[in-house]
Amino acid sequence: MNAPTEFSHNRRDFLKASGALVVSVAMAGLSADALAQTGSAGKPPLVPGELDSWVAVLKDGSIAAYFGKIDMGHCLDVAIAQIVAEELDVAFERVTVYMGDTATSCNQGGASGSFGISAGAKPLRHAAAEARRILVAAASTHLGVPVGQLAVADGVVSGGGKRISYGELIGGKYFNAKVEWNRKVGNFMDIKVQAKLKSPADYKVVGKPFRRRDVVNKVFGTMDWITEISVPGMVHARVIRPVIAGSVPLKVDDAALRSIGDARVVRASNFLAVVASKEWDAVRAAQALKVEWSAATNPFPVMEKLHDHIRAAKVEKSEQRVKIGDVEGAFRTAARIIEAEYEWPFQSHASMGPACAVADVKKDSATIWTGSQKPHYTRDGVAELIGLPAEQVRGIWVMGPGSYGRNDGGDAALDAAFLSKLTGLPVRVQGMRADGTAWDPKGPASVHRARAALDASGKVIAYEYISKGFSRVNIATNEADPSDSLVGQELGMPLKPVMGYGTPEESYGFANKRLAWETIAPLLARSSPLRTSHLRDPVGPDIHFGSEQFIDELAAAVGEDPVAFRLRYVTAPRDAAVIRAAAAKAGWQSRPSPGPRHAGDILAGRGIAYAQRNGTVVATVAEVEVDRRTGRIWAKKVTVAHDCGIIVNPEGLRYAIEGNVVHGLSRTLMEEVRFDRNSVTSVDWASYPILEIQDAPESIEVALINHPEIAPSGAGEPTIRTIPAAVANAFFDATGIRLRRAPMTPARVLAAIAAASA
Numbered sequence: 001m002n003a004p005t006e007f008s009h010n011r012r013d014f015l016k017a018s019g020a021l022v023v024s025v026a027m028a029g030l031s032a033d034a035l036a037q038t039g040s041a042g043k044p045p046l047v048p049g050e051l052d053s054w055v056a057v058l059k060d061g062s063i064a065a066y067f068g069k070i071d072m073g074h075c076l077d078v079a080i081a082q083i084v085a086e087e088l089d090v091a092f093e094r095v096t097v098y099m100g101d102t103a104t105s106c107n108q109g110g111a112s113g114s115f116g117i118s119a120g121a122k123p124l125r126h127a128a129a130e131a132r133r134i135l136v137a138a139a140s141t142h143l144g145v146p147v148g149q150l151a152v153a154d155g156v157v158s159g160g161g162k163r164i165s166y167g168e169l170i171g172g173k174y175f176n177a178k179v180e181w182n183r184k185v186g187n188f189m190d191i192k193v194q195a196k197l198k199s200p201a202d203y204k205v206v207g208k209p210f211r212r213r214d215v216v217n218k219v220f221g222t223m224d225w226i227t228e229i230s231v232p233g234m235v236h237a238r239v240i241r242p243v244i245a246g247s248v249p250l251k252v253d254d255a256a257l258r259s260i261g262d263a264r265v266v267r268a269s270n271f272l273a274v275v276a277s278k279e280w281d282a283v284r285a286a287q288a289l290k291v292e293w294s295a296a297t298n299p300f301p302v303m304e305k306l307h308d309h310i311r312a313a314k315v316e317k318s319e320q321r322v323k324i325g326d327v328e329g330a331f332r333t334a335a336r337i338i339e340a341e342y343e344w345p346f347q348s349h350a351s352m353g354p355a356c357a358v359a360d361v362k363k364d365s366a367t368i369w370t371g372s373q374k375p376h377y378t379r380d381g382v383a384e385l386i387g388l389p390a391e392q393v394r395g396i397w398v399m400g401p402g403s404y405g406r407n408d409g410g411d412a413a414l415d416a417a418f419l420s421k422l423t424g425l426p427v428r429v430q431g432m433r434a435d436g437t438a439w440d441p442k443g444p445a446s447v448h449r450a451r452a453a454l455d456a457s458g459k460v461i462a463y464e465y466i467s468k469g470f471s472r473v474n475i476a477t478n479e480a481d482p483s484d485s486l487v488g489q490e491l492g493m494p495l496k497p498v499m500g501y502g503t504p505e506e507s508y509g510f511a512n513k514r515l516a517w518e519t520i521a522p523l524l525a526r527s528s529p530l531r532t533s534h535l536r537d538p539v540g541p542d543i544h545f546g547s548e549q550f551i552d553e554l555a556a557a558v559g560e561d562p563v564a565f566r567l568r569y570v571t572a573p574r575d576a577a578v579i580r581a582a583a584a585k586a587g588w589q590s591r592p593s594p595g596p597r598h599a600g601d602i603l604a605g606r607g608i609a610y611a612q613r614n615g616t617v618v619a620t621v622a623e624v625e626v627d628r629r630t631g632r633i634w635a636k637k638v639t640v641a642h643d644c645g646i647i648v649n650p651e652g653l654r655y656a657i658e659g660n661v662v663h664g665l666s667r668t669l670m671e672e673v674r675f676d677r678n679s680v681t682s683v684d685w686a687s688y689p690i691l692e693i694q695d696a697p698e699s700i701e702v703a704l705i706n707h708p709e710i711a712p713s714g715a716g717e718p719t720i721r722t723i724p725a726a727v728a729n730a731f732f733d734a735t736g737i738r739l740r741r742a743p744m745t746p747a748r749v750l751a752a753i754a755a756a757s758a
Contacts, residue, residue, distance in 0.1 A: 044174060048106045048181040048189055052174050054127030055084065057135075061155055061167025063090055065128070067099040068108030068189070069120045070373055070397045072404065073659065074716055075212045075652025076116045082648055083121050086205040087128035087198060089152035090166070100397025102379045109186035110374030110478065111403065114614060114714025117648055121712070123191045127179065130193035134177055138169050200646060200708035207706075209651035226371040226400040229358045231426040236279040237419050238286035239429065240272040241439060241486070244678040245300070246524050247293040256288035265289065266422055270527070271490040273419055275427065283432070298677040299524040307343045307741075310447045310468055313520035317471075317499035325512035330462030334453030338557055342450070342546030343741040344469070346673035347443040347535060348682070350690050351402030354436030355412035358428045361386055361420035366393045368417055371400020372409035377478035381410070382417040385482040401436075404536035404663070408440040410479030411486045418487050434683035439486070442673055443535030444470035446501070448546035453512075458558035460569065462512040465504055465547050471519045472539050473498040474532040489527045497522065502539045504547040505612040507572035529680045530673070540613060540721030541667060545742055548609035548725030552593065552732065561590045562608050562729065570610075574617050574643055578705060579610050582619035582641035585703040593729065594736040601629050607729025609722040615713030616644040620661075622726035626734045628753055631746030634695065635665050635727055640719055641703040645710035656715040658700050664723025666691035672743050 044050040056064040065084045071077045081095040088095075098104050108120050132152065139157035140147045142164055150159035155166040165171075180192040200206070217223035242248070248270040257263045263276035263285035274285040301309040331337060358369040359382070366388055370378045379395035386393075400409055408431060416429040431439070446469025453462035474497050475484040482488035483496055501517035523530055555565035563583045570576050582588075588606070595605055603626040610619040623637040638661050647653055670689045674682040682688035724742055732738055737752050 042174070044176055046103075046106065048123070048191060049179055051127055051130055051134075051177040051179050053106055054123060054191070055088075055131050057131070057166045057170045059167065059172035061094070061165050061171055063088060063095040065095060065097045065124055066105040067097050067120065067124060068105040068376060069116055070100040070111050070375070071116070071214075072111055072373060073214070074116065074656045075649060078210050078212060079117055079648040079652055080121055080124055082205045082208070082210060083125050084128040086203055087125055088132050088155070090155040092205050092210055094155065100375050102376050102393075102395040106189060107185050107376035108189050110372075110376060111716075112187050112374065112477070114616070114716040114718065115187045116714070116716060117712045118614070118714045119187045123189060125197065126191050126193045126195070129195035129197050130177070130179060131175065133193075133195035134175060135166055135169055139164050142169065206646075206648050208649070210649055211651060212655070224398055226356045226369060226398040227353070227430065229369045229398060229428070231358060231360050234358065234426040234428050235275045235277055235423065236282040237266075237273050237275045237416070237427050237429045238282045239415050239431070239435075240274065240286055240289060240291065241435070242293050244293060244296045245529050246297050246527065247295070249291050250294055251292040253290040256290065257285050260285050260288065266419055268418075268422065269491045271418070271487050273415070275419065275423060279428075279430075296678050299528070300530065300675055300677050301523070302677065303675055306345075306445055307447050310445065310470075310520060315468070315518045316521050318516060318518040320514065320516040321503045322513055322515035324510070324514075325462075327462050327464055327512045327514045330512040331451075331453045334461065335456040336454040336557075337451060338454065338554060339449075339451040340546075340550055340553055340738075340740060342448040342549060344446045344448070344542040344545060345671075345742060346445045346530060346532075347667055347671045348437050348673050348688060349402060349405060349407035349440050349535060350671065350688060351400070351407050351436060351440070353401035354431035354433055355408040356400065356428070356430040357409070357413040357416040358426065359413070359416035359420040360426040361417055364388070364392060366417065366420070367396065368393065368413055369396045369398050370409060370413040371398060371403070372413055372479065373397075373403040374410075374478040377480040378410060378413045381414055381479040381482050381485065385414055385488065386417055386421045405443075405534040405538065406441050406475070406477055406479075408436050411439070414479060414482055414485045414487050437688050438680040438683045439529050441475060441531055441533035443542070444472055444474075444532040444539065446470070446539070446542050448543065450546060450550040452550070452554055454558070460510050460554060463508065463510040464514045465550070466514075466516045466518065467501055467503065467539070467543055467546075468518040468520065469501060469539075469542070470522060470532045471497065471499045471501065472532060472534060473500050474522050477534045486527055495525060497525075502543055504543055506547070506570070506610065507575045507612070508551070508569045509571035510569065530675065536663060537613070537717035537720045540611070540717065541664060541724050544609065544611050544721045545668075545724035545728065546740070548611065548722070549728050549738070549740065552607065552725075552729045553738070556593055556732075559592050562593055563588055564590060566608070566610060572617075575610065575612065578617045578619045578641045578643050579608070581703045581705060582608065582610075582621050582639055585641060585701055586621035586623070586637075586639035588621060593733040595733050597736070602627055603734040605730045605732070605734025607726050607731070607733050609725035609729060611718070611721045613714070613718035613721060616642070616715065616718040618642050618718045618722050620719065620722040620726040622723070622730040624727060624730040624734060626731060626749065631749035631753070633669055633727065633731060633744055633749060635697050635730075637699050637701070638665075638697045638723075638726075639701040639703070641705065642715065642719065643705040643707065644715050644718070645712045646708045647704060647706045648712060650704055653704060653715050654702050657702050657719050660717070660719035661700050661723060662691060662696060664720040665695070665697070665727065667720075668724040668727050668742060668744060669695070670743050670745065672745075
């Protein structure tokens with residue numbers, strides 16, 4: 001398509017051209033030559049329809065891949081490097097993935113929905129294949145050898161006794177080649193190219209267990225973290241938010257700040273903050289500032305009555321996603337009806353630290369450093385908030401304290417940008433521990449109603465499962481619209497809530513079946529510490545905590561082994577294979593639950609749960625010990641069978657699964673947002689405990705099922721949705737008692753045991 005002589009432009013000296021402060025973003029060896037996408041004369045624009053927006057051959061022949069997502073510890077950057085290396089026929093070690101910077105990558109949606117490989121890798125794969133096609137064609141012209149007689153090995157094209165490397169062909173120059181873009185922004189952005197993709201049968205790099213590249217830098221503290229970003233002239237800020245949710249500042253007395261360095265108040269409408277040259281002065285100023293707030297409104301119910309509130313609340317929106325057969329008619333003819341309800345709490349992201357962001361807003365440009373998992377959307381939200389075109393705002397992702405959904409990172413970024421605009425200075429915003437846990441968006445609380453009709457033989461003839469709760473998208477899943485941020489709501493921007501929830505994902509083939517959801521209004525419409533948005537696997541653990549427990553309850557009601565019962569009703573062959581694989585890996589012995597009663601203080605049990613998620617199928621067996629003296633549940637061993645189509649990197653996949661297990665256990669056993677009538681009260685690790693090392697499983701076993709013929713479907717979230725029910729089912733197997741409310745805390749275990757013994 002392009003001969004070597006057409007690659008005439010100097011390559012990718014972004015630093016010299018832009019003069020911007022650039023921070024390496026958790027990638028060893030970041031070089032100016034690789035920062036390609038803005039600033040160089042003659043450079044193709046950073047748009048999805050340009051091959052140069054996706055891949056580059058650098059001067060030394062190494063490969064740069066530009067990825068519009070980020071990696072939160074799942075080895076995603078390694079998998080992308082494998083895919084690019086595979087299609088380009090270069091060594092894996094020669095590929096570096098640059099990600100999370102709006103100046104070097106297109107908006108692929110950030111980290112979202114386990115789409116990193118399943119969707120995010122597609123344009124990179126296509127671009128790498130197209131780059132190889134162009135390079136081989138150029139080599140054919142240069143060598144005078146037909147394309148069909150050329151071969152590529154580690155970036156060297158050879159044939160007819162001649163050879164030339166990618167670096168010699170194009171190193172340090174642009175492709176200047178068009179590709180066809182599907183016109184979608186976000187997760188499903190893709191391109192179409194002329195090149196033919198490799199067959200999985202020919203893979204040499206994809207499928208191998210390359211190790212993560214970030215561990216050494218994390219262990220030795222040599223990588224940059226968002227909390228370490230510093231800009232000349234930067235001031236520190238603390239945002240002041242009300243102790244009583246829903247109240248607004250009426251009067252501010254800043255007299256106490258006069259003795260605290262250069263600390264001063266910044267206020268706009270109901271947005272209130274303090275800034276100072278020294279961070280400690282900002283902290284002291286926030287504590288010393290006297291604010292008169294409007295009267296309390298008691299926006300929240302008594303916490304112990306939260307789920308009663310959900311049951312009684314008016315349904316704002318509902319959706320019946322599955323309706324098969326005549327459900328009501330089957331219930332009328334049932335020989336037996338079984339019913340149950342399950343309760344799930346509000347949960348916090350509980351990131352390892354509160355969010356941090358740095359913003360440098362100038363008259364005609366802005367740069368924002370953020371730990372948000374969606375820096376492109378951060379850029380868009382900042383641009384709208386401060387009144388600049390998006391192309392004049394640069395968002396740079398830097399590793400932060402955690403994410404997995406919409407945590408407080410987006411709010412910190414918009415707070416910093418707004419303060420930078422007001423002060424005319426670069427501003428660093430970092431919350432305190434309480435800011436992160438009390439004010440981050442929450443995973444929604446919910447109630448799940450299940451019922452099933454059985455005929456005289458014990459066959460399930462009807463099944464209904466309805467979830468009712470707060471919307472999972474009361475505020476959007478990203479910060480692209482500032483009206484979804486705290487600062488936007490404090491400034492009075494119009495609210496744009498969305499109503500949505502979800503239903504179980506499985507293949508149980510009941511003849512009459514209804515799956516539906518209902519959502520209710522938020523407890524507080526504006527600036528609420530209990531506003532809800534996405535938390536890891538949005539509402540997946542919540543829904544399946546109930547649905548997979550209920551399947552176990554049906555198996556127990558008919559005296560059937562839980563694995564055999566599932567296999568009797570699942571209709572998808574892949575689902576059945578995953579359930580069998582988990583049971584086999586765990587050494588499952590067929591029998592009904594609960595198991596035989598044992599004397600002693602430690603009771604042991606096993607439980608299984610299975611689910612689908614966007615094409616991925618997971619089954620988990622939990623083996624638990626229950627201490628009847630303390631109420632502690634310990635998931636001693638967890639076995640996971642996982643089918644996500646083709647496996648790009650089995651080692652990285654195991655990391656993702658293990659992380660799901662630990663996170664899922666924490667949310668199942670410990671995590672619950674506590675609140676009173678006016679505010680969130682779980683604001684630290686004592687009041688919002690998470691799983692610690694002594695509570696981690698003794699072993700996590702993983703059975704990976706590889707389907708090279710099936711496209712990858714994601715692993716960042718599917719496993720977590722099976723953990724709560726697997727543990728709850730194991731608890732029942734051990735004790736004969738059902739716990740239908742999460743988290744399954746020691747206090748609730750002791751109360752359940754006492755009630756069963758009464």
